[in-house]
Amino acid sequence: MTDDTERHNMKMAKKKAAREKIMAGKTEEKGLVIVHTGKGKGKSSAAFGMIFRCIAHDMPCAVVQFIKGGMSTGERDLILSHFSDKCAFHTMGEGFTWETQDKSRDIEMAQAAWQKAKELILDETNRMVLLDEINIALRYDYIDIQEVIAFLKEHKPPMTHVVLTGRNAKEELIEIADLATEMELLKHPFRSGVKAQAGVEY
Numbered sequence: 001m002t003d004d005t006e007r008h009n010m011k012m013a014k015k016k017a018a019r020e021k022i023m024a025g026k027t028e029e030k031g032l033v034i035v036h037t038g039k040g041k042g043k044s045s046a047a048f049g050m051i052f053r054c055i056a057h058d059m060p061c062a063v064v065q066f067i068k069g070g071m072s073t074g075e076r077d078l079i080l081s082h083f084s085d086k087c088a089f090h091t092m093g094e095g096f097t098w099e100t101q102d103k104s105r106d107i108e109m110a111q112a113a114w115q116k117a118k119e120l121i122l123d124e125t126n127r128m129v130l131l132d133e134i135n136i137a138l139r140y141d142y143i144d145i146q147e148v149i150a151f152l153k154e155h156k157p158p159m160t161h162v163v164l165t166g167r168n169a170k171e172e173l174i175e176i177a178d179l180a181t182e183m184e185l186l187k188h189p190f191r192s193g194v195k196a197q198a199g200v201e202y
Contacts, residue, residue, distance in 0.1 A: 031127075031160040032178040033152055037135055037169035040183030041201075047130050047163045048075045055079075055086045059127040062088040062120040066113045067133040067166075073202040088126075090116050093133070110142035121156055128161040135166025138173070145170050152176065 034050075036043035054061040063079070068091065079087050092113035114137075120129045137143050149172055156162060164173065174180045196202060 029159070030178075031156060031158055031162070033156070033176060034161060034163045035135075035169050035174055035177040035180040036163065036165045036183065037167060037174075037180070038183035038185070039167060040185040041188065042183050043165040043167075044075075044132050046181070046183075047132065047165050050128060050161075050163060051075075051079075051087060051130055054128045055083050058086070060086055060125050061128040061130070062123075062126050063090065063130045063132060064113050064117045064120065064134075065091045065093055065132045066110055066137045067093040071202070074199065088120065090120075092116060106140075107142045110137040113137070114143050114148070118151060118155075121151075121160060121162060124157045124160065126160060128163065130163045131165070133166040134164050135169045135173070137166075138170055139166075139168045145172055149173065149176055 034047075036046055048063075051061055051063060065076075076089060076091065079089050090113070093109055113134075117129065117131050117134070120126055134143070134148075138145050138148065152162060153176060164177075169180070190196075
């Protein structure tokens with residue numbers, strides 16, 4: 001064994017021991033409030049990744065889409081066709097605000113989506129509830145941020161994970177989150193004239 005290999009092995013053994021010591025103290029389990037925000041791509045994609053993990057672990061879960069309309073997407077079609085017994089899927093929006101051009105209708109639909117979201121979160125059989133694009137509805141004050149925060153703090157069951165996605169997450173929401181991730185935009189094909197594509201964007 002060379003000196004370099006021996007030094008490497010000793011270094012890795014120390015890292016392993018330190019890591020095991022840290023992990024030994026992580027024993028708590030709880031339902032998390034998770035926020036995915038930022039201008040970068042991947043907020044909903046990452047959230048759906050967790051939904052599919054729940055499905056794989058035979059854990060009931062649910063999705064409420066606040067803004068996106070009824071267009072076909074890979075996640076929605078796959079869940080509805082193969083996993084509807086494990087994941088309730090509710091597309092409550094009618095499209096982005098610049099598409100609908102009807103603020104009163106957008107508010108009405110956002111409020112209806114929030115009511116459905118509360119119902120699903122309160123159902124303790126759901127281990128995870130994804131509120132897709134709720135941050136957009138909160139940004140435009142279609143839903144009261146203080147009501148959402150109070151509900152998550154006071155009524156969310158202890159073992160239920162709630163994931164909230166969308167750009168421009170309010171600071172108050174990030175403050176109460178257990179996990180908050182900001183996707184940073186470095187490059188995007190839209191800027192080069194490339195349209196949204198199946199398998200990448202939807």
